[in-house]
Amino acid sequence: MMLKCAWCKKKIKENESLFGLNVKFNEEINPNKEGGKIIQVYIKSKNISVPMIVADADSEAKKHGQDGIFAVCSEKCGNKLREALLEDIRFKFKKFY
Numbered sequence: 729m730m731l732k733c734a735w736c737k738k739k740i741k742e743n744e745s746l747f748g749l750n751v752k753f754n755e756e757i758n759p760n761k762e763g764g765k766i767i768q769v770y771i772k773s774k775n776i777s778v779p780m781i782v783a784d785a786d787s788e789a790k791k792h793g794q795d796g797i798f799a800v801c802s803e804k805c806g807n808k809l810r811e812a813l814l815e816d817i818r819f820k821f822k823k824f825y
Contacts, residue, residue: 733801
């Protein structure tokens with residue numbers, strides 16, 4: 729299976745390094761029906777959608793507390809994606825006084 733970097737969209741070949749950005753969902757999100765599939769996650773703050781692998785209920789990732797994994801081609805792309813996700817979370821939940 730050939731994957732693309734969730735951030736820069738570069739094709740990650742089988743013989744190239746692959747990095748994973750692991751995430752845990754909020755309690756309101758129930759991804760069980762999507763387990764083992766690749767879904768698109770919309771990042772509102774960047775107006776982009778990125779692919780995420782949803783951990784299957786009986787997978788090693790799920791046993792280690794991971795709900796989803798973003799495949800990235802480098803630590804640099806992983807850091808940029810992490811920053812975008814955190815920015816999106818802050819954007820959605822920012823309180824105005």
